[in-house]
Amino acid sequence: MPRVGGKPVISDKTDKPKDTGYVIGRLWNYVCHYRGMLTAAIVLTIASNLLALVGPMLSGYAIDAIQPGKGLVVFRTVFYYAGWMVAFYVASSILSYLLSVLMIHLSQRIIRKMREDVFTRLVELPVGFYDRNQAGDIISRISYDIDTVNTSLSTDVIQVCASVITVVGSFVMMIIISPRLVLVMLATIPLSILYTRFMAKKVRPLFRRRSAKLGELNGFVEEMVSGQKTIKAYAAEKSVLERFDRLNTETVDAYYTAEYYGSITGPTVNFINNISLSLITVFGAILYLFGQMTLGNISSFVQYSRKFSGPINEAANIISELQSAMAAAERVFKLMDEAPETLDKIEARDLTEVVGDVEMKNVTFGYLPDKPIIKNLFLHACPGSLTAIVGPTGAGKTTIINLLMRFYDVWEGDIYVDHQETRDLTRQSLRKAYAMVLQDTWLFSGTIFDNIAYGKENVTMEEVIRAAQMAGMHSYIKRLPLGYHTIINEDGMNISKGQKQLLTIARAMLLDAKMLILDEATSNVDTRTEIKIQKAMRKLMENKTCFVIAHRLSTIQGADNILVVDQGNIVEQGNHKELMERKGFYHKLYLSQFE
Amino acid sequence: MKKVMMYLKPYIVRMLWGFTIKVFGTFLDLGLPWVLAFIIDDVIPYKKVSLILLWGLSMLALSVGARTFNIIANRMASRVARNATEELRHDLFDKILSLSGKQLDHFTIPSLEARMTSDTYNIHNMIGMMQRIGVRAPIIIIGGIVITSTLEPVLTLVLIGVLPFLALVVYLVSKKGIPLYLGLQVSVDKLVRVVGENITGIRIIKALSTTEYEKERFSQINREVSEKEQNAGTTMAATNPIMNLIFNLGLTLVVIVGAYRVNSGVSQPGKIVAFLSYFTIMLHAVMAIQRIFVVYSKAIASASRIGEVLEVPEDLTLVHKEEKESFPKDHIAFHQVSFSYTQEPCIMNIDFGIKKGGSLGIIGSTGSGKTTLINLLMRFYDVNSGSITIDGEDIRGMDKQELRRKFGVVFQNDVLFADKVYENISLGRELSRDRVLETVEHAQADGFIEELEEQLDFRLAIKGSNLSGGQKQRLLVARALAGKPEILILDDSSSALDYKTDSLLRKAIRENYQGTTTIVIAQRISSVMKLDHILVLEDGSMAGYGTHEELMEHCEVYKEIYQSQLMS
Secondary structure (H helix, E strand, O other), X not given: OOOOOOOOOOOOOOOOOOOHHHHHHXXXXXXXXXXXXXXXXXXXXXXXXXHHHXXXXXXXXXXXXXXXXXXXXXXXXXXXXXXXXXXXXXXXXXXXXXXXXXXXXXHHHHHHHHHHHHHHHHHHOOHHHHHHOOHHHHHHHHHHHHHHHHHHHXXXXXXXXXXXXXXXXXXXXXXXXXXXXXXXXXHHHHHHHHHHHHHHHHHHHHHHHHHHHHHHHXXXXXXXXXXXXXXXXXXXXXXXXXXXXXXXXXXXXXXXXHHHHHOOHHHHHHHHHHHHXXXXXXXXXXXXXXXXXXXXXXXXXXXXXXXXXXXXXXXXXXXXXXXXHHHHHHHHHHHHOOOOOOOXXXXXXXXXXXXXXXXXXXXXXXXXXXXXXXXXXXXXXXXXXXXXXXXXXXXXXXXXXXXXXXXXXXXXXXXEEXXXXXXXXXXXXXXXXXXXXXXXXXXXXXXXXXXXXXXXOOOOHHHHHHHHHHOOOHHHHHHOOOHHHOEOOOOOOOOOHHHHHHHHHHHHHHOOOOEEEEEOOOOOOOHHHHHHXXXXXXXXXXXXXXXXXXXXXXXXXXXXXXXXXXXXXXXXXXXXXXXXXXXXXXXXXXXXXXX | OHHHHHHHHHHHHHHHHHXXXXXXXHHHHHHHHHHHHHHHHHHHHHOOHHHHHHHHHHHHHHHHHHHHHHHHXXXXXXXXXXXXXXXXXXXXXXXXXXXXXXXXXXXXXXXXXXXXXXXXXXXXXXXXXXXXXXXXXXXXXXXXXXXXXXXXXXXXXXXXXXXXXXXXXXXXXXXXXXXXXXXXXXXXXXXXXXXXXXXXOHHHXXXXXXXXXXXHHHHHHHHHHHHHHHHHHHHHHOHHHHHHHHHHHHHHHHHHHHHHHHHOOOOOHHHXXXXXXXXXXXXXXXXXXXXXXXXXXXXXXXXHHHHHHHOOOOOOOOOOOOOOOOOOOEEEEEXXXXXXXXXXOOEEEEEEEEEOOOEEEEEEOOOOOHHHHHHHHOOOOOOOEEEEEEOOEEHHHOOHHHHHHOEEEEOOOOOOXXXXXXXXXXXXXXXXXXXXXXXXXXXXXXXXXXXXXXXXXXXXXXXXXXXXXXXXXXXXXXXXXXXXXXXXXXXXXXXXXXXXXXXXXHHHHHHHOOOOEEEXXXXXXXXXXXXXXXXXXXXXXXXXXXXXXHHHHHOHHHHHHHHHHOOO
């Protein structure tokens, strides 16, 4: 894969969304698909919270019917209100359960659609995107980020609505019960708001530091665990462990510091609640003393004041959660907004009945603007010919492949297949005309059969077996307990590197493409195995136009045309004999193997 | 869980102190409604505002006390969590570094990484949360029972009556919920895998135009994840409303029972008001439990995964073997060595010796066991039969670190760390910069390092991704040479070098490391043909052993390889 310069397009991990309005708009589009469910959710939220607000009022009325002293209780009234309390509590619980379930269904639908959309975009993105961005970053968007949005959608949104209703409702109730006692609350509300704001400012950077340190530790561990063999080989365990200890201490310290301040929150919130309770008790008692309030009123008021302060104290948490959900959503949408491969021309034809004549005319191309690495290249590969691309490592040999397959488009010039300009053809038919074996073997978690048959429809077991036989893998596969139905597991631990390579070769053999691309295809397979493959490969290469990238000169000698690449540029072209006679770069490269 | 809990043992006293302080603080918290009831029932009848204010002040005092004690307790808890986690992580990392190859294969590297990172994090979270929030609910419930029984024992019975229902809910949800979440995690892993495969295989997918197939594959797993999450969520969603309902029904019952008690003259209405307050406090505490519930279930899974690693017995222990005398002149000798990773034999009856300062090339087909020979020689695995000796001494009788210090090695796909060039070469051995510069030159890496702005202080990206394949290999060779090793092993370490650099490198090693015994595993015959001896492996057995000339004469396999690489 070419190392392409330029900035990664999508790696900005921040906690704050840049354009909140835009993100909300995009999210709204998703939510809009389920307008019915959304309306139901809103109705349920309002209903269940209003129902919950009635309880304390009713209990207050019941308590008023309980007069102190023997035989003074009005049981009829007590039972009347108790009955209503039960009814309201049951109804409220049922509604809030229904609401949660509804929200889970709603958010799951949205999330599933989002994931689907992201994935669909992913497979449509040009190859260049993957050359610029890290796999881990992309994966974290489709899993972690979408999950954050999910949590926020299914809980936070409802909580915000519920909080607003509860706060407003409780406040109204308290005013109804005793406007004078509400004045007491005016002392504690600013206190809690000030406190939460102060804490948010103080604690948030600490928590950010905690995450950063943890990330650092994770990175270190990942690196060291995957390099453990090397560490052992150099007996460097002690020094690695020392470095780990340092990082570990920093990490737990950052965690501790964040918690040292973070853990004040709970008791302080309680403290503010307790102050309210004290004030309400004192002033309530005084009002009661002067007959301005009943006992039931005090009881209801106490309960409402608790309900009232709950959401206010939670507000800071929810706001920061919503903020990070917004930031996550923004990252997801940014990925969705990446430009896909340009569409095929409307009048593009399918490439059919391929003969395999490939021609490049006056092609100029580069990965970075203003830095062309292929300049005015002419190349003609007749049907059935072998073109070898050679040059030192990192010289840019895969560039030609990128252009042939239209993973990238040329800047200038044209590429023809069977005398048709490739941009007039559909990408799909063009790519299907090639069989390709890359240096990085790619297998997916599925059976061996699926992996070999990948990319071709309606493949029979016979065909797969034949392909495996040609790749020299059949006898090995056959000896596996499950044979062709053996599942290749995630890290491919049950199969060696060389065998993986052979499987991808078998896959290429199965396609009856007219053109073949081998990108250092056998460099992972050592020589003995390569001999077997080469024999079969020669059979496969018959009547195919082949483009081979290889270090091995033995492969190259039989080539009809050799492209010699150095530092990204094509420096020489010709067959072995011609190039040797020229005594240029190729000549030097060739001789160096005998030194 | 047990193994991980052991890390809390040294802190038991401190935790008990913290717990006591917490209990104290919570009781102060719970004292407020008690005072409330007292004011209503006993102070108001005196009709004195000053008295009410006085008792109000005592409520404020209780509030201040509750906050202070709770904060102290919380901080103590965080401290314990910090220390316990630090030690646990240290031990786990230490353990992972000491695992044998077989044990590593068993756990797999990605899984060990996860245990080291997210699992220890979960434990840290849990230890802290348990002490802060987890114990609060029981304290509040028990404290509530204690305090209210002094207030009004019969109403307390109502409170106690609610508890079994609460326990039942917690039990049922944990029993149903945890497996659902575990199942969900499995599906999420699968989803991530599919995405990962698509990213790495994007060229193939596009080349074969299988995007539709991949979309379908993703769609399936996406649906699976969604459904599982929905199931788990729906189950868990029941907890909150049910707990709310239980408490609220209990609250109603308090009003009714209270009415009877007041009517018969054994109680006062203020006490009912206090009880209602207690119910609200408890409801909040129990709801908080639900939050740690998720943390706790995650931590249990994490703890058992960590425990698994910590409990693995030490492999590759020191074994005292009688010294062999049969190959006294050989520096390294394999004596009829056989080995298998699983049941299938991997290598069989390998028998050879290398003289001090001599060199050996190993060549053979994929899976023929070349790298395995190195794994055995450096004791990442133990032989099944036979023995390996260095200077006539069985390697199983040597200290592992001592043994490995003899080597300088470049593995197949060896790693570079995200650190400075110097650190990557020195690798904890504290080599002098001059020595490092010298080796860099031998490894043919001086050219490109001089071009870097910071030279030896140039920072590599993760996995050395800011260097080319050839540059990385040269750094790795420099690392292997830097310690002036007794034995140098190069496993497929020149595949990314062009022929010219490769030959210069070989020349530099020949000239500067004459006393070093060298083993080279290679694919190119040109990399091994000038070595003293060449071992040809096929299917784990020796298919040939000798010099290039000897093998060209007698070894069919070798000849075949030779002919495939050079023109006739």
